[in-house]
Amino acid sequence: xxxxxxxxxxxxxxxxxxxxxxxxxxxxxxxxxxxxxxxxxxxxxxxxxxxxxxxxxxxxxxxxxxxxxxxxxxxxxxxxxxxxxxxxxxxxxxxxxxxxxxxxxxxxxxxxxxxxxxxxxxxxxxxxxxxxxxxxxxxxxxxxxxxxxxxxxxxxxxxxxxxxxxxxxxxxxxxxxxx
Amino acid sequence: xxxxxxxxxxxxxxxxxxxxxxxxxxxxxxxxxxxxxxxxxxxxxxxxxxxxxxxxxxxxxxxxxxxxxxxxxxxxxx
Numbered sequence: 001x002x003x004x005x006x007x008x009x010x011x012x013x014x015x016x017x018x019x020x021x022x023x024x025x026x027x028x029x030x031x032x033x034x035x036x037x038x039x040x041x042x043x044x045x046x047x048x049x050x051x052x053x054x055x056x057x058x059x060x061x062x063x064x065x066x067x068x069x070x071x072x073x074x075x076x077x078x079x080x081x082x083x084x085x086x087x088x089x090x091x092x093x094x095x096x097x098x099x100x101x102x103x104x105x106x107x108x109x110x111x112x113x114x115x116x117x118x119x120x121x122x123x124x125x126x127x128x129x130x131x132x133x134x135x136x137x138x139x140x141x142x143x144x145x146x147x148x149x150x151x152x153x154x155x156x157x158x159x160x161x162x163x164x165x166x167x168x169x170x171x172x173x174x175x176x177x178x179x
Numbered sequence: 180x181x182x183x184x185x186x187x188x189x190x191x192x193x194x195x196x197x198x199x200x201x202x203x204x205x206x207x208x209x210x211x212x213x214x215x216x217x218x219x220x221x222x223x224x225x226x227x228x229x230x231x232x233x234x235x236x237x238x239x240x241x242x243x244x245x246x247x248x249x250x251x252x253x254x255x256x257x
Contacts, residue, residue, distance in 0.1 A: 122198060
């Protein structure tokens with residue numbers, strides 16, 4: 001483990017391409033980046049791969065990083081783009097992993113079948129809308145944080161969430177399901 | 180609250196039931212150090228040969244195949 005302190009020195013050295021500084025930042029931020037990605041891709045194994053891909057992109061873009069700005073926000077933006085690329089390349093009908101979280105308190109008014117159909121319809125949404133809805137509605141992340149990670153305004157995030165929910169309702173209605 | 184707003188809220192509730200947040204999931208936090216995988220990726224890329232080196236090699240092979248008499252000249256310049 002490299003001994004590079006304080007944090008501003010590490011960031012400056014990283015921006016000059018120092019691999020020890022990169023390792024230090026990797027070890028410090030891999031957990032946060034992974035947690036952010038797993039919220040989007042909802043699969044721990046995929047989230048690990050996308051985390052490595054994110055840091056690979058971070059490593060390649062070191063010269064564009066401004067050490068006076070927040071590394072966390074920059075890394076989160078790159079992680080969101082990497083997760084978005086994954087969602088775009090993955091087939092929309094890909095089976096969901098078996099170990100997905102279950103609701104803490106299942107609503108007895110909502111059948112298991114309706115839950116499954118909703119999850120499948122959600123997987124068919126355009127990735128950009130899906131990310132916004134996942135982070136805002138399911139993960140309940142603050143709109144300003146989502147906006148920063150997606151590189152859009154908070155108003156645009158709200159619009160994407162609204163469109164995602166409307167498309168989801170249309171999809172379910174088309175299947176003869178009254179949500 | 181309008182009917183549209185109520186429907187929107189109902190859909191959001193349904194979505195949360197269908198896809199609960201990952202925060203309660205045991206693997207929501209990273210279970211292992213990913214640095215070995217990262218280092219492997221860095222090393223793979225470090226030894227990767229750029230495409231133009233391959234193009235240069237291919238051009239050389241074609242040149243030697245078309246003009247075998249050029250081989251001694253090439254060897255002289257190596």
